[in-house]
Amino acid sequence: MSHDGVGPMSVRPSAALRSAAFLVAGALAVSALAGCSSKDPAGKPLAGPDIAPAARDLIVDGGKLRWAVDSVPETLNTFQSDADAVTSRVAQAVLPSMYRMDAKGRPQRNADYLESAKVVDTKPKQVVLYKLDQQAVWSDGREIGAADFAAQWRALSGKDSSYWTARNAGYDRIEKVERGANDLEVKVTFTRPYADWKSLFTPLYPKEVMGTPDAFNDGARKKLKLTAGPFALKLVDTKNEQVVLVRNPRWWGRPAKLDEIDLKAVPLDERAEALADGKLDLAEIDPSDADRFTLAGRAKGTSTPLMGPGKRRTPAKALQDFTVRKSLEPAYTQLALNGSMGPLADERVRRAVARALDRTALAQTVLKPLGLPAVPVGSHLALSGQAAYADGSGALGHQDTAKAEALLADAGWVRGGPVKEQQKEAEKAAGAKGKKADDESEGGDEGTYIVGEDDKDNKDDTNGENGKNGDGRGDDKDARDHTRTQAQESGRHLEDGKQYARQHGGAPGAYAPKGTAAPAAVGAGTLAKDGKPLALRFVLPSGTGSDVLGTVADRIGRMLQKVGITTQITKVSDESYFKDHIAAGQFDLALYSWPASAFPATDARPVYAKPVPAADGSLDVQQNYTRVGTDQVDQLFDQASATLDGGKNHSLIRKADSRIWAAAGSIPLYQRPQLTAVRKNLVNAGSFGLTTPVYEDLGFLKKGAKPSASPSGD
Known part of the structure; x- marks a missing residue:
């Protein structure tokens, strides 16, 4: 997975960061977001699935699909804390799902x-009646029924601590x-109304x-004895780093076209070569690799070697059997602002940071070169096309x-403040050339550098940030400038700056690259208060695929410098990024x-819940890593989750989102790009966007056949 917005992508509690203190409650025109207009504010997805749809009768019966994944999963139980995206992918193929997502990201x-499945009673309590397909059976021939639903509820209810569950939302x-009127009916009674009942029992385990507890905790980590999907689990091979799925002979639905799906663990930076070597048929790839496939397609009939940074030579001809299918992931990248300490504990400063950002320019930086819609994300709680979006x-x-x-002025931050002593010390540190940085930097930090000192780069950013270039013209020039800046930075010798980083808010042991003109920025235009400059530590991962994040962070740094905020970008190892920093x-x-x-009423709540003191004196933040929340947002989530009327539910979600925006704890930037290299004759596969893959329809075209306008049944 690309580091374009690296985050806890495998964690189901979704949405984005949480929210912060609501400064002026009466100032928000929330009613405008409540759906008063007859036009559906949810709109359409910015990009639909790009999967080369084909009718099943055009697809070969049989074949093996080799599909690249990030790693072999630690567990096959999606309800455990170490479950990941591959765990979910396996579950989608081999286990029952009561609902799956359509192209708009809505449950069907x-x-x-x-x-x-429907709500059959609400008074005195909500009752949902499921009527199961009469052919639905587990791989041992046993009918799927109420006993399976009941066992899953008891395991996930949170009442028995012997079950090592990661979440129990809804089941509690x-x-x-x-059992209902017969063996095919399951009746579920709730203690109180629950709007998101469709999220339950997907996946359903036997x-x-x-x-x-023993079976739950250990029995489904590396094997699943019983399955009930179009595919069955054959093996989890940790030695060869692959998971093998095979066609389920007891599947009652449309038979799977493929005989086998091999999920093979291949690092992101090795996938282009693995594809070219004939070892893969399908793989999400980095944008730099996407360019190589595009060039290969233009170089038909040649064997011109195509080069990528740090990659071995790959013949263009070897890549011509593949195409790149593009969409947007059901995820978004956002700027997180830690409101628990320092200048950002003041909501006015957080709001100032948000108002300094040109989110359209940032989205264009990432998405425009890929030919994808460069539209900033407008909600923390849903994406365009989803029912709750506005x-x-x-x-x-x-x-x-x-x-x-x-x-910033209202918060007491003024330009040219009393930072003379810090400036003198910084100038002395920056001028001491030849001095090597301390290699034993604390916390695993790989480097810190100051953004905002380059007058030309600041000038180049002006068009995108002050409204003179609201349509995005000139972004190509900015992109070239960013590329140039990154190339210069990558060649710098890291030295001299450890002292400066300590003095101005950097991580202990971090260092600034040679040539960083930090003192000028501090003295000339940086805001100060109580003798201290307004400098923010900007932490990023440093591993493969993080180049896009670096570019976005540089642009953000220059935007903030225009209002007097200095950012000190610190790159840390991927292993420590989330655990030790976020x-x-x-x-x-x-x-x-x-x-x-x-x-979102269920999944986003822990992401935005107001942190509360724990029994041991620590702060329980759940997944609210910006550590800002309000009682008001919590109440809106609670009301939404208990509202069975869809329209009212969406209205409450949108109100909650407006308050999250106002608190400026996190700023949504852009939907993540999804680029997938696919063998040209592989259909119903690629970049799925918001939709759930239909595994039984994946396959290879018959000779001479072409993809159809839309997939259909037999």
């Missing part, structure tokens, strides 16, 4: 398992699960997995340098992603 009944609201960014306000400066609260600014959810 899965007819292979459910004849129907169930009072009982029982009672043999959920029935006892652009709530107006609650905070759009880019406005003057407003940002006014907010989750631990050791950052001021950071970039990472959250997955979108069709059930």
